[in-house]
Every structure is written in C-alpha cells, then in structure tokens.
Amino acid sequence: MYYEMAPMEGITTYIYRRAYFHYFGGIDRYYTPFISTHKDKALSHKELQEILPEHNEGMQVIPQILTSSAQEFVKMAKELAQMGYTEVNLNCGCPSATVTTKHKGAGVLENPKQLDQMLAEIFEKCPIQVSIKTRIGMEQDWEWEDILEVYSHYQIAELIIHPRVRQDFYENTPRLEPVKAALDKLQCPVSYNGDLFCVGDVKRVSEQLPGLQACMLGRGLIADPGLVLTIRNGANINKDTLRAFHDEILEEYSRVLSGEKNAMYRMKELWFYMSQLFTEPDKYRKKIQKAEKLAVYESVVNRLFAEQELVDPDCNRFTF
Ligand SMILES: Cc1cc2nc3c(=O)[nH]c(=O)nc-3n(C[C@H](O)[C@H](O)[C@H](O)COP(=O)(O)O)c2cc1C
Structure with missing residues (x-):
C-alpha cells in the first residue's frame, strides 16, 4: 500500500x-x-x-x-x-x-x-x-x-x-x-x-x-x-517530535511571510486539526485562535504541551 x-x-x-x-x-x-x-x-x-x-x-x-x-x-x-x-x-x-x-x-x-x-x-x-x-x-x-x-x-x-x-x-x-x-x-x-x-x-x-x-x-x-x-x-508520535515539527513550521512561516500575524494565521489553521491530538484541547485552542501577538500564541502553545498529554490513537479521537 x-x-x-x-x-x-x-x-x-x-x-x-x-x-x-x-x-x-x-x-x-x-x-x-x-x-x-x-x-x-x-x-x-x-x-x-x-x-x-x-x-x-x-x-x-x-x-x-x-x-x-x-x-x-x-x-x-x-x-x-x-x-x-x-x-x-x-x-x-x-x-x-x-x-x-x-x-x-x-x-x-x-x-x-x-x-x-x-x-x-x-x-x-x-x-x-x-x-x-x-x-x-x-x-x-x-x-x-x-x-x-x-x-x-x-x-x-x-x-x-x-x-x-x-x-x-x-x-x-x-x-x-x-x-x-x-x-x-x-x-x-x-x-x-x-x-x-x-x-x-x-x-x-x-x-x-x-x-x-x-x-x-x-x-x-x-x-x-x-x-x-x-x-x-506501530510507532506513536511523541510530544518532543511534535513540538520540534511545530517550531520548524512556525519559524519558516515567520521567515517567509511578512509580519507575525500572517505566520500565526497559518499556525491557527493547523491547530484546528492538531489540537485534537491533545487531551482537553478546547480552552487552549480557543486561546490560540484569539492570540494577536506571537508571544501570547507561544505561551499558550507552551502551556498546551506542558499541561496536556497526547491522546491514544484509537478510532474515535477526531471530530472535524
Ligand atoms: C482546508 C482544506 C483544504 C483542501 N484543499 C484541497 C486542495 O487544494 N485540493 C484538493 O484536491 N482537495 C483539497 N481538500 C480536500 C482534501 O484533499 C481531502 O480530499 C478531504 O479532506 C477528504 O480527506 P480526509 O478525510 O482525509 O481529510 C481540502 C480539504 C480541506 C479540509
């Protein structure tokens, strides 16, 4: 396949x-x-x-x-x-x-x-x-x-x-x-x-x-x-890899797009999906969506990674 x-x-x-x-x-x-x-x-x-x-x-x-x-x-x-x-x-x-x-x-x-x-x-x-x-x-x-x-x-x-x-x-x-x-x-x-x-x-x-x-x-x-x-x-994703992946995307968007708002806008679209990989994602996702400054965005993402775990890969975890 x-x-x-x-x-x-x-x-x-x-x-x-x-x-x-x-x-x-x-x-x-x-x-x-x-x-x-x-x-x-x-x-x-x-x-x-x-x-x-x-x-x-x-x-x-x-x-x-x-x-x-x-x-x-x-x-x-x-x-x-x-x-x-x-x-x-x-x-x-x-x-x-x-x-x-x-x-x-x-x-x-x-x-x-x-x-x-x-x-x-x-x-x-x-x-x-x-x-x-x-x-x-x-x-x-x-x-x-x-x-x-x-x-x-x-x-x-x-x-x-x-x-x-x-x-x-x-x-x-x-x-x-x-x-x-x-x-x-x-x-x-x-x-x-x-x-x-x-x-x-x-x-x-x-x-x-x-x-x-x-x-x-x-x-x-x-x-x-x-x-x-x-x-x-059978290998499951871990938080460190996900974090490094996230950081690389953010860094690249920040480099090629003008202004932190544009880079954040792209990241917010990703979080619509990616937040569901975490236990209890809702309050973080809302704050991510509301963030207007990169520093605020980053502090919410830091907290999400620190305070929540990744959900088990079963079949009912995502609702889009
Ligand atoms: C935000 C978004 C953007 C998409 N953009 C394209 C696109 O540019 N070209 C395309 O063929 N399909 C596009 N699709 C459809 C996806 O490629 C895919 O067919 C659809 O999401 C169903 O697959 P999934 O259930 O695995 O997501 C898009 C879907 C979404 C949700």
Missing part, C-alpha cells in the same frame, strides 16, 4: 510538507494544494514557491491543477514538465461554490460529456502523466456510473477517489461501493481518500477494497502527523 498526503489549500504548503518530511516521512506521494490556471498571467510568487524543485527536495511531489480549460491545463503542465515534473494532477473534487459555479473542481463532474471532451484534449496534448483526484458526483451517487465510464477512456496515471458527492461537502460517510466499481472497471491504479483518521480506518478500507493501490490522508494526518508511521510500523 502506498500512502499519500492529501492536498489541503492553506495547510499542506511546501513549508508544511518540508517540515513533515524532515520529522516524519513515510509518505510516498505529496500533492500540492491546487494551483489555478490563468489565461495570460504567469504563475504568482506564491504558486511558484509551492513547486520550485528546491522547495521539494527528496519528496515525490505532484502538482495539482484546478481548471475548466484543457488548453490552460496543458500550458501549465508544459511549464511543470520543464521544471522536471513527470506527473500532474487534475482537481475534480473541490466543492466550494466559487469554484464549482465556474465548472472547476467538482463542477467538472456536472456534465460528463464536457468532462470527456476536456480529458480528450488533456490526454492527447499533455507531455507528462496525468492523475485525477475526484469526487463521485455533484449531487447523487448514481452520477458516478457515467463519470466512471468517462474515466475509463483514458490512461490515467492514478485515480484518487474521495467517495462523496459535492453536495456532501465533508458531511455523510464516504461510500466504498463507488471505489469498488472503479477497481472493477479501470486498469489504472486507484487510491482511496476520505475520513482515514486511525490505523483501524486504513485497515478496514484496505480489507474491503482489495486491489487498492494507495490511501490518501488529509485531516487525520494533519491532526496526527505521526499517523502514517503508526500505520506502517
């Missing part, structure tokens, strides 16, 4: 990925948060930082593109190929209304014929391999049958399935049947993504989906950065 870090906008930035690789590792493929294509503009400074090879050394990183235009996808893929990338990922899952109304993200699933046309051009012209990260439809599970038929027309490097429809956002339980159908129908490697929060979740999914090549972890891995190492060899 391969393990993959899910792309998470604002969270799994290159700074996060690098620190993660330094302190934990055990991830086979890292996906960048989505990069939107632009008609005429070049990549922004922020987008470029994500994909610069020197920011991703030692890791297998796959850039993810969000677009409704095959032409723009191919243009960006060519630029990525020149930087040395051999695979690029198409986002067919983002549920945000600002994205789907422009027929991007999960919005591309609304009309399978148009999806087919877009993929035909992409697969004909893209100079590097293309993988796809997808939901199973916009509103209803039955939409998956036609979408899967479209996917079966192409040599997809890997199909990562988050088996919810767009309408679910992150509610309702991910379904395994659509993933089984994909494993039956497609030749390409299939990866499962969704609500893998503990060792037992990964075990259950692997048992119920024979033939699965990979599991992609998002929120569960951000909450417990040691989760993949626990899955692989």
Whole structure:
C-alpha cells in the first residue's frame, strides 16, 4: 500500500510538507494544494514557491491543477514538465461554490460529456502523466456510473477517489461501493481518500477494497502527523517530535511571510486539526485562535504541551 498526503489549500504548503518530511516521512506521494490556471498571467510568487524543485527536495511531489480549460491545463503542465515534473494532477473534487459555479473542481463532474471532451484534449496534448483526484458526483451517487465510464477512456496515471458527492461537502460517510466499481472497471491504479483518521480506518478500507493501490490522508494526518508511521510500523508520535515539527513550521512561516500575524494565521489553521491530538484541547485552542501577538500564541502553545498529554490513537479521537 502506498500512502499519500492529501492536498489541503492553506495547510499542506511546501513549508508544511518540508517540515513533515524532515520529522516524519513515510509518505510516498505529496500533492500540492491546487494551483489555478490563468489565461495570460504567469504563475504568482506564491504558486511558484509551492513547486520550485528546491522547495521539494527528496519528496515525490505532484502538482495539482484546478481548471475548466484543457488548453490552460496543458500550458501549465508544459511549464511543470520543464521544471522536471513527470506527473500532474487534475482537481475534480473541490466543492466550494466559487469554484464549482465556474465548472472547476467538482463542477467538472456536472456534465460528463464536457468532462470527456476536456480529458480528450488533456490526454492527447499533455507531455507528462496525468492523475485525477475526484469526487463521485455533484449531487447523487448514481452520477458516478457515467463519470466512471468517462474515466475509463483514458490512461490515467492514478485515480484518487474521495467517495462523496459535492453536495456532501465533508458531511455523510464516504461510500466504498463507488471505489469498488472503479477497481472493477479501470486498469489504472486507484487510491482511496476520505475520513482515514486511525490505523483501524486504513485497515478496514484496505480489507474491503482489495486491489487498492494507495490511501490518501488529509485531516487525520494533519491532526496526527505521526499517523502514517503508526500505520506502517506501530510507532506513536511523541510530544518532543511534535513540538520540534511545530517550531520548524512556525519559524519558516515567520521567515517567509511578512509580519507575525500572517505566520500565526497559518499556525491557527493547523491547530484546528492538531489540537485534537491533545487531551482537553478546547480552552487552549480557543486561546490560540484569539492570540494577536506571537508571544501570547507561544505561551499558550507552551502551556498546551506542558499541561496536556497526547491522546491514544484509537478510532474515535477526531471530530472535524
Ligand atoms: C482546508 C482544506 C483544504 C483542501 N484543499 C484541497 C486542495 O487544494 N485540493 C484538493 O484536491 N482537495 C483539497 N481538500 C480536500 C482534501 O484533499 C481531502 O480530499 C478531504 O479532506 C477528504 O480527506 P480526509 O478525510 O482525509 O481529510 C481540502 C480539504 C480541506 C479540509
């Protein structure tokens, strides 16, 4: 089984990925948060930082593109190929209304014929391999049958399935049947993504989906950065490693972002997930969220580490 870090906008930035690789590792493929294509503009400074090879050394990183235009996808893929990338990922899952109304993200699933046309051009012209990260439809599970038929027309490097429809956002339980159908129908490697929060979740999914090549972890891995190492060899995360990991991310954000508020803003997003790894996290999380000065933020984090323990890695520890 391969393990993959899910792309998470604002969270799994290159700074996060690098620190993660330094302190934990055990991830086979890292996906960048989505990069939107632009008609005429070049990549922004922020987008470029994500994909610069020197920011991703030692890791297998796959850039993810969000677009409704095959032409723009191919243009960006060519630029990525020149930087040395051999695979690029198409986002067919983002549920945000600002994205789907422009027929991007999960919005591309609304009309399978148009999806087919877009993929035909992409697969004909893209100079590097293309993988796809997808939901199973916009509103209803039955939409998956036609979408899967479209996917079966192409040599997809890997199909990562988050088996919810767009309408679910992150509610309702991910379904395994659509993933089984994909494993039956497609030749390409299939990866499962969704609500893998503990060792037992990964075990259950692997048992119920024979033939699965990979599991992609998002929120569960951000909450417990040691989760993949626990899955692989039973080792649990400890406070010292978590603290060093945290400090490295904070230091890097403080170095590259202007002003302590921006660095803290990034850290606060992480704490939304990571605080749940501690016994009794609520009062600390609230104070972290309220902190306006770095010194206050750091003193709350110090107290959290000193006063609380890490929770046991059982299956009901996280609620996102
Ligand atoms: C804050 C946040 C940002 C996300 N950003 C992206 C993104 O840039 N690209 C993408 O394909 N999915 C994105 N996702 C979806 C995740 O990659 C993943 O599919 C989802 O969280 C379900 O997996 P999980 O239950 O393991 O978290 C994001 C999810 C969250 C919560």
